Amino acid sequence: MTKTIIFDLGAVLIDWNPHYLYRKIFKEEAEMLYFLENICTPEWNEEQDGGRSLQEATDILVAQYPEQEENIKAFYGRWEEMLGGAVEGTVEIFKELKESGKYNIYALTNWSAETWPIAVERFDFLNWFDGVVVSGTEKDRKPFDSFYHTLLKRYDVHPSEAIFIDDNLRNVKAAEKLGIASVHFTSPEKLRKALEEKSIL
Known part of the structure; x- marks a missing residue:
């Protein structure tokens, strides 16, 4: 029972969907999808779900992809726009x-x-x-x-x-x-x- x-x-x-935010940031859908599949990935996000701090997570990616710093920082800086x-x-x-x-x-x-x-x-x-x-x-x-x-x-x-x-x-x-x-x-x-x-x- x-x-x-x-x-x-x-x-x-x-x-909740990151596309809601990143469609405002990227002009091309393909660019957005590439970013979310290869940089701010679901696997990366799950580490924050598991307790890693947002600051540490952001710093890790910015160090790896400095040319994407603004877009990476938007993930949590503008997180409410994903709701x-x-x-x-x-x-x-x-x-x-x-x-x-x-x-x-x-x-x-x-x-x-x-x-x-x-x-x-x-x-x-x-x-x-x-x-x-x-x-x-x-x-x-x-x-x-x-x-x-x-x-x-x-x-x-x-x-x-x-x-x-x-x-x-x-x-x-x-x-x-x-x-x-x-x-x-x-x-x-x-x-x-x-x-x-x-x-x-």
């Missing part, structure tokens, strides 16, 4: 689950501890969770088993009684390996259907 719902945040409940808003369809699902009173609802998110307060200030629904585990604060992150275990132990969650929702298939597979039933998020509509099929909604 499902007692706990665990949400990822980025691209599930919060529309597109709430994913309203998922927020509505979250609201229904919360109001049902049937579930404990937590967030397990890869997010820098330094940018996290910006999100909390902007999105009221982050206060609806019964608990939030932020990778940058824990200095650990998905898909490492230890990060999932932090949430399970802290909130006394049994894996067999939980459902995990994440847009990253790598993270979904890591949760499933630990015995947590999971939904690979692709859209609010498909999430709703998956939860209905599991008799959660």
